Amino acid sequence: MSSVDQNQPTADEIRDMTPEEAMIVGAELDGIRIAHRRERFPIRGTKAEKRAERGVAASFLIAALAGVAFIVCFIIVPFHWHLPGTPQNFKYFTPLLGGTLAAMLIFFGAGLVLWAKWLMPEEEAVQDRHDEPSSEEDQLLTEAALAQGFEDTGLGRRPMLRNSLLLAGGALATVPLVALVGGMIKKPGNKLFHTFFDPKWAPEGQKYVPIVYEDFRRVSPDDFEPGGLATVFPGVRQEVDGKNGVTDASSPTLIIRLRPGQKIEARKGQAAWGWPAENPQFVAYSKICTHAGCPASLYEQQTTRLLCPCHQSQFEVLKDAKPVFGPASRSLPKLPIHVEVGEDGRQYFVATSDYHEAIGPAFWERP
Structure with missing residues (x-):
């Protein structure tokens, strides 16, 4: 932020602003021009907003269920090779793992994309690069930008979205551990x-x-x-x-x-x-x-x-x-x-x- 800015608000003035007001002011003072910003749902709690939230939550829920299915398949599906003419159920092991893993990643990614397109504010901004150190006002404005960013996600007021995201994120973190460590759970004995x-x-x-x-x-x-x-x-x-x-x-x-x-x-x-x-x-x-x-x-x-x-x-x-x-x-x-x-x-x-x-x-x- 340039030291010659005459319209920079004081720390007390920033504290009196709403997070969104402080975020916009901070962006302008930091060389960021917000060309366009529009709330997806200016009136909160509408049926359209609820439908969009349920759609995103459904994507995350499917991703979580696919992760659970991966773990179940990894544990219970037979994988030992058998001679031709004997039960060939082992052949489903790899396709099932690949399919459930793909479903988990696809729906997790789809949920993130739909979340950004359906629920978060639509915004276009242009920023000028600078290398000056941050002042106390800069830090307060950055905090406000982060707070407003979190508010824009809607996690604080959308428990369905938050819970489904936690489920999908938990599956995304657990599946690699199961695949990497699962083979070592049972000792080979003799x-x-x-x-x-x-x-x-x-x-x-x-x-x-x-x-x-x-x-x-x-x-x-x-x-x-x-x-x-x-x-x-x-x-x-x-x-x-x-x-x-x-x-x-x-x-x-x-x-x-x-x-x-x-x-x-x-x-x-x-x-x-x-x-x-x-x-x-x-x-x-x-x-x-x-x-x-x-x-x-x-x-x-x-x-x-x-x-x-x-x-x-x-x-x-x-x-x-x-x-x-x-x-x-x-x-x-x-x-x-x-x-x-x-x-x-x-x-x-x-x-x-x-x-x-x-x-x-x-x-x-x-x-």
Whole structure:
């Protein structure tokens, strides 16, 4: 505000003004020219004003209900994948979350727009920029402008609008928290320590879980050339409840056939986990990198190292998949394997037990 303004009211004169009068005077003294200002409803309490208020409140209420629906869907709608031919109700989980979230944002935004267009005064103003410090009069005029702005919103005299806005705002604040924190409410228990290679998942009448390719063909030692490897999975496929070892995220495993003369420096207690047990030429390791969970499946036959392409961690196969380069600090978990003779007389791999340690990267409860 310029110090040469001769018509600037005193602090006492400003205190005697109504908030709207003080707001207009302050705007003019601050270089703001109000070109047009009109109340939407000069006479308060009319039926038209009530209809407009109910319309805005309805938008906020719908936004709040959509937020509640999002939380309900997040909690109760099934989301686990199931095999084709089994109940596919999981497919509604993502569309329902997306739809309710979109409805909440759309109606909250619509309520704000309608509030400004239907209820708040119509005003056009032009302001000149200035950099002078604020005087006491400036501060009082600013307070008046803020007070009049709040009065223009109608929150003080429109409880329906205020309450619906609080509901919608509460939903808008709660939904992100539910989405971010909801997955951590229930502890995973021991799920991270078990895969479908556990013998309890063995097909009826069999002692061990068969090892299969992604098309469920069984894996045989005869499939491998020296130095070769393949990605394999537990042969678990239950049509009733949709359990599937091939699609399970913890399942991908590498079987590697060593070249002649190569020998594994096994970790303690794991010397007989390959096949043949007395001098293993086949070994199996989790394909999931222990750093960040990427697929560590690039195998260099000459250096006998497994490379993870994400962050360049390297695991020395002849040292039982010990990390020798990069950010990974833990060896790839080793799967105990053996062979059994199938009905066709060929040998096929089986897992004699589950992994003895959690696969994948470290997590908060791992010692």
